[in-house]
Amino acid sequence: MTPPDAAHTPLNRERLIAPGPVEVAPEVLAQLAQPQMHHRAQAGIDKLMEARAGLSQLLGDPYDAVITTSSGTGAFEGALVSTTPPGARVVNAQAGKFSERWGEMASRFGYRTELVARPWGDVLDPDEVASAAQDAHTLLVTHSETSTGALHDLEAIARAAKAQNPDLIIIADCITSYGVAELRPAAWGVDVVVSGSQKGTATPPGLGFVLFSPEVQTRMIQNPERGFYLDMTRELAGQKAGNTPQTPAINLIYALSAALDRLLRVPLEVLWAEQRRKTDALIAAGTALGAPAWAARTSPAVAVLTPPAPLTGRQVAGQLARMGQRALPGQAPHEDTVFRVSTMGYADRYDALGIAGILEDCFAALGASFDRGAAVQAAWQALAD
């Protein structure tokens, strides 16, 4: 195959197709650029309460939301230290970059930390996790592992773990599953849900979310090791009353509220199904190009695809960047194993179809051998009603 004529690439529309930050809708961006709002004015307080209510609605359960001015990692830290007393036994279930981070965090705080580790790309075994968590105070578990594209079976894990240990507090990293994948924390027994603004809620980065079940709120603690800024016990009490103890990124909260309005136009089931469909289309396109998904149980948040040798993840991501398309290679040490493409943000099924075309042109430019049109056709088969 002759390399394609790339003379047109400076005319490409630049797209953010990484698994966060993601494309943001114009009406959301427009919120950021209003005359500077104030978080202590009534309008600012109202907007905080609107956004918090929207976050609960996006969860589908009456959990109470804390909005942090931090990344998702900061929100996770707040969740951990505000529910788990010093020296407690913490189990961390890990099978990728992000879930590994929670184990490091728990160790850093001096918790008696036990790791249930699986190789990257694998799916956690619910029974193994439940058995390890039998005597634990807190279980840390990642729903959608953004580094590998695996969707762990959070329902099975939480049900099995709670069956063995009803007092267990389960903190779920739902950073790329909240508003993206089916998530029913009350029914499944997940006590705390953590996420961040730049993923499923399609808002710029800068906000973290912690959603607490009514039950777990009775068990929240005060301990000197929990720090000051990320004290969720204080934040939750304050935010329930419309008050953020510290200055929040109020422009981002306005943006978040607009983004939630957009997402909540449809039932959660439709939101989840549409995101599933878009990612299935990307995976189908990758498979047609000889780059199937890494994980056996795939997350709807991100297509993590394994390019055929001798192509590497870095080569694919690099070529996409030259085409104006911002995707990502794998995370160290798997930069070359995979590349990662996502439509979590302001991108619809027709954008997913366009991305299938982008992947074809990318692979053609890299000299890969495949049937022209196969990826686009496979993607559209996954997308068309």
Place this chain on the structure above:
Amino acid sequence: MTPPDAAHTPLNRERLIAPGPVEVAPEVLAQLAQPQMHHRAQAGIDKLMEARAGLSQLLGDPYDAVITTSSGTGAFEGALVSTTPPGARVVNAQAGKFSERWGEMASRFGYRTELVARPWGDVLDPDEVASAAQDAHTLLVTHSETSTGALHDLEAIARAAKAQNPDLIIIADCITSYGVAELRPAAWGVDVVVSGSQKGTATPPGLGFVLFSPEVQTRMIQNPERGFYLDMTRELAGQKAGNTPQTPAINLIYALSAALDRLLRVPLEVLWAEQRRKTDALIAAGTALGAPAWAARTSPAVAVLTPPAPLTGRQVAGQLARMGQRALPGQAPHEDTVFRVSTMGYADRYDALGIAGILEDCFAALGASFDRGAAVQAAWQALAD
């Protein structure tokens, strides 16, 4: 075929796929919202000169540009009255809504106006136009007829007319061909090129462009019937010196300059070829859906497609609007004959592929009968390198 499940449509990304106004790039929109600039400040004067130089570069010939604060119709009026003395003989070649407008305009100004008319959708006959223009002072001719999707053979028309009447002034309505279709006015003998900001230059509406050949500038006139605001003789002299006699839409001029920077990243031949390719993809998709192009010689600016009975243009445009996609039906009296879809603005070949998917879903929702995937496949065949 069962109607598709449209529950996801509130999640669609809204697209402007009409033949102007068109999608505008973010960096162009951002120009509009700067602290208010002033057209008499040096920065404003510099920006005017930059934009004028960019307009000449986008034409590919050293014609001098006047930027009007008006629609393209205002620019056309300025071109006519500033080149054509009262009572002169004017020939208007027409085969659609927009070319008809220039005949009305010429009659209104009292010119001895002769119409060379063809039915809508037809292509003008160069010899017929040339023969009618034998004794005329000015020929008005439309390059891309946006109401029918016909691309008239401006080269053949201009060459034939100038061969018969070398003193003829040819004013071309290039409103949807400038920066879109191959256009070589110096070689073809087109003296004045008229366009508007919301088409090929992918800028918001509000600016008109008139580009004058060096030769025609020696024949520009002053006559009391040319009005005041649209006096191109005065505007041209002023703008050459960096001065707009009247207050211009300076924010739009900043935006235009940024939009031109973007377009001029590639040679004109690449710009034209890419736009041709995108529109060919839309026409191929329409053909696969039983909705072929109306015109035999199609413009790259817009796909004007004839839906199969009993579907009407208004039904198709209405369904697209319900899907969040702003296209257009035909213009009166052909609202039901055709619908019109365009990618003239900030939309690349992968967006054109997405629009093929949109057209499939639209036709499926309207109960049309076609092979699922055929339109997407046909579009991608036209697009892939």
